[in-house]
Amino acid sequence: MANTRAAAVIVASVASLLIGVGAASADRGVALDLGRLDVAQTLTPGGGYRLPPLGVRNPGDEVTSYRLVVSHFEGQPGKPIPARWVRFEPNQLTLKPGRTKKVQARLSLPTGADPGDYAGLLAAQIVTTGKGAQVGAGAAAKVTFSVESATLLGAWWYRIHAYLSDQQPWTWLLPSLLAMALLTRQVRSRFAFRVERRA
């Protein structure tokens, strides 16, 4: 009897995965406009690379928020892609039913990246909120690329190049404007011009 009562107390008080079921009939979903990305070039440590944009679509019937993530899967070929190597712009978005938005993905290899073949998933996942057991959906494009070995000097050169590329057009516009200003000043200090209406 004591055991039965104790069991009842346990049942009443133990952890549960009890949740409030929301709009149960609503479909939430996600789609991508790209299935697979195989990078043709061998990439270099320190380099920065812009991947083709991913179109994220809401195929469901309610407004849904998504986050962009990098992941890997069981038994995949190649090394997993570290999440910090990939940056999405934007990395989170909210879409009305039927709407699509492009997301830009950028791959930044650190100077110490191990050479070899890499594989992983670029995925858009539903952002789940609330308590209890949530069921989420995602759609992913498989991505593969190879990283070549590089000297430290070469890797840093690519890193500097990637930085300058990211700052364009300022990395060439500002020095060019400055050079033009100095050139004009040099010319004006050495030559005299006077513009007059022809008589």
Place this chain on the structure above:
Amino acid sequence: MRKYFLATVALALVALTASAVPAFTADSGTVTVSVTAQAPPAPCLTVTPGTVNFGALPFSADNGAGMSEGNAEVDIANCGTAGQNLLGATTDAVGPSGAWTPLPYLGTIDPCAAPNRFYLYLFGFTTPVLYMTATPAPVTTTLGGPTAAVFPVGAKTFRFGIDMPCRGSNGAGETKALTATFTAVVA
């Protein structure tokens, strides 16, 4: 003055040179890589409902003999134009007093080998039953092997099952939160 002028011109040349190499197809920003991009068919997935209810469950006991199970139904649909692979993964079950870790199936079910560990699995869909962990794994597999099988266009109903952690685990009286995520990947 002449030195400043030459230095500025040199700086401009360096910036222009560095922006122009390597010889990939460059646009206004980072280097754009050449890819073989697989256009349609593209992955598409919907799930209903977004939350499932396992009810209030007691902790498991005694190496599976007193194992506590619950289940809940879910509809999942391939809304793409072709068959796709489906991957499944789950987070820890988290609550105010701590987390429970999902366990893979290693030939036996034993939630009482240590506290704060549970099993989340799918049945009515997969062959064999898939025990979900943090690593995305194929939900649709060929019979008797881990090879991913194609999930055809259309909808499928299946059930989640949960084997509760052992007595002595954290979370008595709490509602734990977890997210099971299904990811569609073009086959």
